[in-house]
Amino acid sequence: MPQRYIKKILEARVYDVAIETPIDKAPALSKRFNNEILLKREDLQPVFSFKLRGAYNKMMHLSEEQLSKGVVAASAGNHAQGLSMAALKMGVKATIVMPKTTPQIKVDAVRSRGAKVVLHGDTFDEASKHAYQLMEQKGLVFVHPYDDPEVIAGQGTIGMEILRQHNGPLDAVFVPVGGGGLLAGVAAYIKYLRPDIKVIGVEPEDAACLKLAMEKGRRAVLPQVGIFADGVAVAQIGKETFRVIRKTVDAVITANTDEICAAIKDIFDDTRSIAEPAGALALAGLKKYIEQNGCQGQTLLAIDSGANTNFDRLRYISERTEIGEKREAILSVIIPERPGSFKRFCSDLGKRNITEFNYRYASQKEASIFVGVQTSGQPEDREELVQALADKGYQVTDLTDNEMAKLHVRHMVGGHAPFAAGEEVLYRFEFPERPGALDKFLACLGSRWNISMFHYRNHGSAYGRVLVGMQVPKKQRKQLKPFFDKLGYNYTDESDNCAYQQFLSAQ
Incomplete structure (x- = not known):
C-alpha cells in the first residue's frame, strides 16, 4: 500500500547532498491567470535536477558489501549526474552507461564527478541493456532511475517539503511524469496527509506512457516515444511506480511541444532561469488545467524538475514559444x-x-x-x-x-517540382544525432530511389529530424514500409500532408 512510503519518506537520507529547494511565487503568471501559481524549484539542486534525492537515498540503503562492488546505471542525463554526485560523496565507484547520442556537456558533467562513463548504443534502451550486462559480468549494483522503492522515497521528500513550506490553501500539485518515480513519491506523501489536495501528473503528448496505462488499466509499451522532453521520454511506466500512482493520483494531463516551450518562457519571465523541457512540463500541464476548468482564485503548484538543457536547443524552443502561447x-x-x-x-x-x-x-x-x-x-x-x-x-x-509544417516547411525554399510528378513520396524521419549520423542515414537510404527533396535541421537534441522526398514508381510503393522498418528509424508518411501539397509537391 502507498501508506508504507510515508515512513520511508520521513526517514529518507537526502540532505547530505541535496538541498531543501524553495517554493517561489510566479507573479506574472499568477496575475495573467488570476490564480496563485507557485513553482517548486528543483532546478536549484547541485546537479540542477531532483534526481539526486532518489539516487543518494538508494545508495544509503545499500550494504557495505554492495557499496564495495560499485554501482552502475543507464542514463542520458539527470539520473547519471545525480548518481555520480552521490557516489562521489560516499566514495563509491560508479559506472554510468550513456547512449552515444548524449550531448558532450552531459558526458563531461558526469565524468567531472568521478564516475566512469561508458558510451554504448544510440538509445536509452540499448544503454540500459548494456548496463544490466555490466551488472551481471562485474557484480555491480544496478541503481534504477525510478522503479525502486528507495528511489521513490527519496523523490517523495519533495512532497514532504511542499507541505512543510506551504501552510496555506493548496488546491493542486502538478508533477512531471517519465517513469513515475517523482510522481509516485510526491503523491504517496501528499495524499496521505492532505487528501484534499489534487495531485496531477503531466506527460508529453508523444510520450504518454502513464495515460496509456491508466486507460488500459495495466502497464503497456508505447510503440514510439517523442524525444523533445528527453528527461521524461519513457516508453513504459514503472511497475512499482504505477502500483502507487493508480491509487494516489487524481488525473493525468498531456502537453504538446509548443505548450512546453511556452512554459519554459513563462518560467524564464518569472524567475530568469531556463528550465529544461521536462522541467517545464508540469507548468504546461498547470496552464492547460486552468484553461480546461476555468479556475479562478485557486492556489496551484508546479514542480520545476530540472534545468539540464543544451544551449543549442534554445533557438528551437524560442521558435515554438509563440505558438505554444x-x-x-x-x-x-x-x-x-x-x-x-x-x-x-x-x-x-x-x-x-x-x-x-x-x-x-x-x-x-x-x-x-x-x-x-x-x-x-x-x-x-x-x-x-x-x-x-x-x-x-x-x-x-x-x-x-501541423508538425511537419513547423519543423520543416517554414524553413524550406524552392517550390514545386513538376518533373517529379506522379512519383514523389514524402517521409519524415528521426535518427540518432551524433557525428557522421547524417552520412550514415543517407548511406542506409542508398541509391535505390532518387532523392527529390531533402531538409535536415539540427535542433540541439539527441535526435535529428529529416524530411525526404523520393521518386518511387507506384508499382514499387509496397516495398517502402519493409525497407524503412529495416532501417530502424522512426518515420512518418507525409505524402498527403496539406503543407507539402500546397508548397512543395510535384503536382
Whole structure:
C-alpha cells in the first residue's frame, strides 16, 4: 500500500547532498491567470535536477558489501549526474552507461564527478541493456532511475517539503511524469496527509506512457516515444511506480511541444532561469488545467524538475514559444498572383502583425503563401482569424498544429517540382544525432530511389529530424514500409500532408 512510503519518506537520507529547494511565487503568471501559481524549484539542486534525492537515498540503503562492488546505471542525463554526485560523496565507484547520442556537456558533467562513463548504443534502451550486462559480468549494483522503492522515497521528500513550506490553501500539485518515480513519491506523501489536495501528473503528448496505462488499466509499451522532453521520454511506466500512482493520483494531463516551450518562457519571465523541457512540463500541464476548468482564485503548484538543457536547443524552443502561447497562427493562404495582392492581404488582416511570410512565384494565376500572424492568446482568436479571411474570399488552411509544417516547411525554399510528378513520396524521419549520423542515414537510404527533396535541421537534441522526398514508381510503393522498418528509424508518411501539397509537391 502507498501508506508504507510515508515512513520511508520521513526517514529518507537526502540532505547530505541535496538541498531543501524553495517554493517561489510566479507573479506574472499568477496575475495573467488570476490564480496563485507557485513553482517548486528543483532546478536549484547541485546537479540542477531532483534526481539526486532518489539516487543518494538508494545508495544509503545499500550494504557495505554492495557499496564495495560499485554501482552502475543507464542514463542520458539527470539520473547519471545525480548518481555520480552521490557516489562521489560516499566514495563509491560508479559506472554510468550513456547512449552515444548524449550531448558532450552531459558526458563531461558526469565524468567531472568521478564516475566512469561508458558510451554504448544510440538509445536509452540499448544503454540500459548494456548496463544490466555490466551488472551481471562485474557484480555491480544496478541503481534504477525510478522503479525502486528507495528511489521513490527519496523523490517523495519533495512532497514532504511542499507541505512543510506551504501552510496555506493548496488546491493542486502538478508533477512531471517519465517513469513515475517523482510522481509516485510526491503523491504517496501528499495524499496521505492532505487528501484534499489534487495531485496531477503531466506527460508529453508523444510520450504518454502513464495515460496509456491508466486507460488500459495495466502497464503497456508505447510503440514510439517523442524525444523533445528527453528527461521524461519513457516508453513504459514503472511497475512499482504505477502500483502507487493508480491509487494516489487524481488525473493525468498531456502537453504538446509548443505548450512546453511556452512554459519554459513563462518560467524564464518569472524567475530568469531556463528550465529544461521536462522541467517545464508540469507548468504546461498547470496552464492547460486552468484553461480546461476555468479556475479562478485557486492556489496551484508546479514542480520545476530540472534545468539540464543544451544551449543549442534554445533557438528551437524560442521558435515554438509563440505558438505554444497561442500568440501566433501559422497559415497557408492562397492569394491572386497579381500586383497589390500582398498589400490587400495585409489590409484585410487589420491591426494584426505578420510574424513570418514565405512566398515563391509558382503560377501565373495564384500564389500560395506561408504566413505567421500574431494572435491575442485566446483560443477562439485563431478560429476567428481563419473565418475572417475565409469570409473575405481567401482559401485558408490552418497549419498551426501541423508538425511537419513547423519543423520543416517554414524553413524550406524552392517550390514545386513538376518533373517529379506522379512519383514523389514524402517521409519524415528521426535518427540518432551524433557525428557522421547524417552520412550514415543517407548511406542506409542508398541509391535505390532518387532523392527529390531533402531538409535536415539540427535542433540541439539527441535526435535529428529529416524530411525526404523520393521518386518511387507506384508499382514499387509496397516495398517502402519493409525497407524503412529495416532501417530502424522512426518515420512518418507525409505524402498527403496539406503543407507539402500546397508548397512543395510535384503536382
